[in-house]
Amino acid sequence: MRVPAGDDSGFTATDSPTESARFGFAVRRYAIGAGDPDPLLDAIRSDGADLAIVRLPTSRTDVLNRLREVGDDVLLGDCLVVYRRDNVRLGRPEGPTNESFVARPAVEADFDLLDRLTDEIFVGYRNHYQANPRLGGFDLSEGYREWTRGHVGTGELRCLIGSVDGVECSYGTVRIDAEECEIVLNGTLPEYRSRGVYRDLLRAMVRLFMDEGAPVSMISTQVDNVAVQRVWVKEGFRLDDSYFTVHLNLT
Secondary structure, eight states, X not given: OOOOOOOTTSEEEEEOHHHHHHXXXXXXXXXXXXXXXXXHHHHHHHHOOSEEEEEEETTOHHHXXXXXXXXXXXXXXXXXXXXXXXXXXXOSOOOOSSTTOEEEEOOGGGHHHXXXXXXXXXXXXXXXXXXXXXXXTOOHHHHHHHHHHTTOSSSSEEEEEEEETTEEEEEEEEEOOSSEEEEEEEEEOGGXXXXXXXXXXXXXXXXXXXXXXXXXXXXXXXXXXXXXXXXXXXXXXXXXXEEEEEEEEOO
């Protein structure tokens, strides 16, 4: 997932119209880096959002502890870990472990396929939404289907579909950037997870990034999603950052 961390000097604040429409109340997202927390706290007080979602480095326990100055209903949603791969130093990844593995760009005609894959891949998956009782009943797959469809294209946002033995069983959405390309959402059908398909998909996305000239590949997940992190490390990714995601229910 993309990490909209605040810059070193202050914080960022952005409306979240998609989440606001989905939940039926005003959602605003904030992120802070190494800056003074007082301007962030003042902004949350004055902006009038019903739900503030705040992302902060795990080193900023000072900010975490002060969020209750804004409101009593503060919930720790998750801990996100960010890994990066030095494409220049490591070079192109090896070819697929499955000889029949093929990755192709997704097109709009694949929407139904991607919806089905999303529903099966992410069944039972949890993120910071599930930590907030106010959002009870939220269908994570619904949000992921919408997110995945939004990455089907040929510009900055793209999607690759991976197949083995002719069966389309995995996909990855990516953000293309000249400095750092990001793997946004990715996964493999459960019955293919012990066959190295996820590793093949990961390598295909990194090769795409290198074809685009990006010196760095980035990927992130919740800290307890250990299995994929083991694959990342074996493929040259290194743990680089970590962030808390915090919900403030303000109304």
